[in-house]
Amino acid sequence: MSAALLQALREAVGPAQVLTHEDPAADLAAWEQDWRKRAHGRALAVVRPGSTAEVASVVRACAAAGTSIVPQGGNTGLVVGSVPDESGTQVLLSLTRLNAVRAIDPANLTMTVEAGCVLQTLQDAAEKAGFLLPLSLAAEGSCTIGGNLATNAGGTQVVRYGNARELCLGLEVVTAQGEVWQGLTGLRKDNTGYDLRDLFIGSEGTLGVITAATLKLYPLPAAQLTAWAAVPTLDAAVSLLGLAHQHLGAGLTGFEVMGQFALGLVDRHFPALRVPLWQDSPYCVLLENSDSESEEHARSQFERLLETAFERGLVSDAVVAESLAQARALWHIRESIPLAQAEEGLNIKHDISIPVSRIPAFCAETDALLQREIPGVRLVNFGHLGDGNLHYNVQAPAGADAKKFLNEQEAHVNALVFDTVARYDGSISAEHGVGSLKASHLPHYKDPVALGLMRAIKQALDPQHLMNPGRVLARP
Numbered sequence: 001m002s003a004a005l006l007q008a009l010r011e012a013v014g015p016a017q018v019l020t021h022e023d024p025a026a027d028l029a030a031w032e033q034d035w036r037k038r039a040h041g042r043a044l045a046v047v048r049p050g051s052t053a054e055v056a057s058v059v060r061a062c063a064a065a066g067t068s069i070v071p072q073g074g075n076t077g078l079v080v081g082s083v084p085d086e087s088g089t090q091v092l093l094s095l096t097r098l099n100a101v102r103a104i105d106p107a108n109l110t111m112t113v114e115a116g117c118v119l120q121t122l123q124d125a126a127e128k129a130g131f132l133l134p135l136s137l138a139a140e141g142s143c144t145i146g147g148n149l150a151t152n153a154g155g156t157q158v159v160r161y162g163n164a165r166e167l168c169l170g171l172e173v174v175t176a177q178g179e180v181w182q183g184l185t186g187l188r189k190d191n192t193g194y195d196l197r198d199l200f201i202g203s204e205g206t207l208g209v210i211t212a213a214t215l216k217l218y219p220l221p222a223a224q225l226t227a228w229a230a231v232p233t234l235d236a237a238v239s240l241l242g243l244a245h246q247h248l249g250a251g252l253t254g255f256e257v258m259g260q261f262a263l264g265l266v267d268r269h270f271p272a273l274r275v276p277l278w279q280d281s282p283y284c285v286l287l288e289n290s291d292s293e294s295e296e297h298a299r300s301q302f303e304r305l306l307e308t309a310f311e312r313g314l315v316s317d318a319v320v321a322e323s324l325a326q327a328r329a330l331w332h333i334r335e336s337i338p339l340a341q342a343e344e345g346l347n348i349k350h351d352i353s354i355p356v357s358r359i360p361a362f363c364a365e366t367d368a369l370l371q372r373e374i375p376g377v378r379l380v381n382f383g384h385l386g387d388g389n390l391h392y393n394v395q396a397p398a399g400a401d402a403k404k405f406l407n408e409q410e411a412h413v414n415a416l417v418f419d420t421v422a423r424y425d426g427s428i429s430a431e432h433g434v435g436s437l438k439a440s441h442l443p444h445y446k447d448p449v450a451l452g453l454m455r456a457i458k459q460a461l462d463p464q465h466l467m468n469p470g471r472v473l474a475r476p
């Protein structure tokens, strides 16, 4: 059976684009291992189509053979959703050869691009045309727009521009039956029935394969300024966010929070980065102001905001970057937290969202709960406060064996954190998705009616359960 399927796949995309373990020279590890190295699967084949028509042929061949498909873009996902399982029976469908920018429409403020385009190349293409594509995350040098849409990625500019969903006007999708849905509309208004685009966005490859998308573009800001502020409490950080919304309006394009322990790890493992103002403050905040007028205007707005914040006791100290290089250096510190944390040792990661107003109470309660249950536990708390999204990560007590900690405590810590998240009306996955890692948690934390509707949609669109099975919805 698999010989016939492999033959059909070779006919669909050309023999050079079907890689298997039968070829002793082929090394499939890059496609089979996830970014966090939490899973190493084994694929029947890695298939690399070069066009939408070829994707459709591959899906039809797999559907006829009853073989499941795992779509993959840049393989930077953090929830084990883009690699095959260990059965050796799944086809890994790599989208990276679909990498053309099909069109830029300046008057409509849109660009139409193929799913395998690397995010950073799209940011660059938009900028070359005089526009901003405002999706930005630390993996942008290798993640693909197809993966960004499949996971509804967030990142650092959501507070102003929304997540990937809000930047997408239309999609082209290969269905689980191998048909092509041509939904590449550049319309901002279209009320002709159910929103299929929003169904595929965030579906993590479980309903179909995204092959292209039409994205919104924005004018490039005239100036962009970054400030770093030390705040006395998380409550103060939340009040500062409200004040920043008031003072900067649509200019507020970034608002990140970083806990003292998280910044201390950057200081310890990357001392050359020179983390400012962290030693005397429980939290620091990174703010970005994108201004459509001028740098002077942006600077005076920032000054007024910080003055008011000082007067109200919301900020104890602050620096405003004097140059683009300084601004980049401040963002680099923020983006180095996950790397510093990895240097410190394995840890239990959470990507949660809570209504912004309730974040201080949530953190106080969960911090205390974890300290009581696991004395000495260390909390690497940072994230996109402007979106109510925290990467609330839990590190072993100093000197403890991190691997043992992960093995013994992960389930316990997850339950403590997720139960508190649920009590605060939050979500257990704000931006990374569900994948395999959180699929078993969903039945505990998702509304049962919503879960039933999700299962019905899966059954209707993918009745053979061949599209990325076991991801999002655990296998029955």
Ligand code: FAD
Pocket (backbone or CB within 6 Å): 035, 070, 071, 072, 073, 074, 075, 076, 077, 078, 081, 082, 095, 115, 136, 137, 138, 139, 142, 143, 144, 145, 146, 147, 148, 149, 150, 151, 152, 153, 154, 155, 156, 204, 205, 206, 208, 209, 210, 211, 338, 431, 432, 435, 468, 471
């Ligand atoms: P992959 O990892 O290849 O796939 C992710 C999922 O999408 C899988 O389920 C896969 O099956 C599916 N998929 C991929 N392409 C398609 C397609 N064309 N059609 C259908 N399904 C598809 N995420 C954030 O949201 N915000 C962040 O700030 C952020 N920061 C990160 C920082 C680092 C250093 C790293 C490593 C990751 C970060 N991530 C972040 C997570 C990750 O980068 C994003 O989820 C990204 O959108 C995944 O894109 P990808 O192309 O790598 O997708």
Ligand code: ZN
Pocket (backbone or CB within 6 Å): 154, 155, 383, 384, 391, 431
């Ligand atoms: Zn994030």
